[in-house]
Amino acid sequence: MTARRILPASLAAAYAAFALTFRGPRERFWQRMTATGACLGSLALVADPDLRKTRIRPAHIALGAVTAAGLYAVFRVGDRLARRIMPKGGEDIDEVYQLRALRPAPELVARLALVIGPAEELFWRGMIQRALAERFGRWRGAALAAGAYGAAHVMTGNLTLTGAAATAGAYWSTLAAGGLPMGALIASHAMWDVWIFLVQPTAGP
Numbered sequence: 001m002t003a004r005r006i007l008p009a010s011l012a013a014a015y016a017a018f019a020l021t022f023r024g025p026r027e028r029f030w031q032r033m034t035a036t037g038a039c040l041g042s043l044a045l046v047a048d049p050d051l052r053k054t055r056i057r058p059a060h061i062a063l064g065a066v067t068a069a070g071l072y073a074v075f076r077v078g079d080r081l082a083r084r085i086m087p088k089g090g091e092d093i094d095e096v097y098q099l100r101a102l103r104p105a106p107e108l109v110a111r112l113a114l115v116i117g118p119a120e121e122l123f124w125r126g127m128i129q130r131a132l133a134e135r136f137g138r139w140r141g142a143a144l145a146a147g148a149y150g151a152a153h154v155m156t157g158n159l160t161l162t163g164a165a166a167t168a169g170a171y172w173s174t175l176a177a178g179g180l181p182m183g184a185l186i187a188s189h190a191m192w193d194v195w196i197f198l199v200q201p202t203a204g205p
Contacts, residue, residue: 003130003131004134007128007131007132010047010127013039013040017036017039018155018156021033022156022158023155027102029102033116034115037115037118037119037120041115041120041123043123044119048127048130048131050130051122051126051127054183054186055183056187059184060183061187063180063181063187064185064188064190065187065188067184068188068192071171071172071188072195072200074167074171075164078167078202079202093160096158100197112190112193112197113190113191113194114190117189117190121172121182121189124148124169126182128145128149129141129173129177132144133145142177143173145169145173146169146170146173146174147169149165149173150167150170152165168192172185172188172189
């Protein structure tokens with residue numbers, strides 16, 4: 001099995017999983033999101049042996065913190081713009097943050113930092129982006145991977161969330177194409193998820 005050979009099937013599976021995750025019963029959203037992450041992350045590790053060599057080193061944590069802070073700054077501005085420009089911007093953003101009430105905060109930290117965030121990097125910036133880069137070149141592959149990541153969130157039915165995902169995907173895909181190690185990408189995604197969702201949300205009270 002190689003990532004490039006199973007790329008179409010992998011994307012189809014990811015899109016179906018996202019649709020089931022966001023369209024299923026709301027009270028079990030986090031269980032489905034964690035299962036989706038575990039499945040996609042495992043698929044990436046099986047399909048791309050290089051990803052199994054990933055290690056998160058102290059330097060990766062530092063790089064992750066810096067890049068996560070940069071993306072958070074982008075989202076602070078984006079939150080204000082979305083609430084002013086998007087017809088349902090504020091409603092869409094608040095709908096996402098309401099998911100925090102479904103499970104205890106410590107549990108959400110574990111799900112986001114240990115499964116969901118790392119799995120998304122392994123699958124989208126690891127397996128998918130690397131396979132696309134092999135075929136189309138580094139930067140074109142990054143653009144296609146970012147587009148695929150954003151498009152997966154169309155399944156949520158939340159236009160503002162889709163735009164936010166496309167922005168985050170473009171950010172991490174650019175970093176990956178620029179040479180940021182997978183360990184740093186994982187650290188960045190995990191820290192950003194926890195910070196923006198649980199510690200310092202962009203939404204007001």
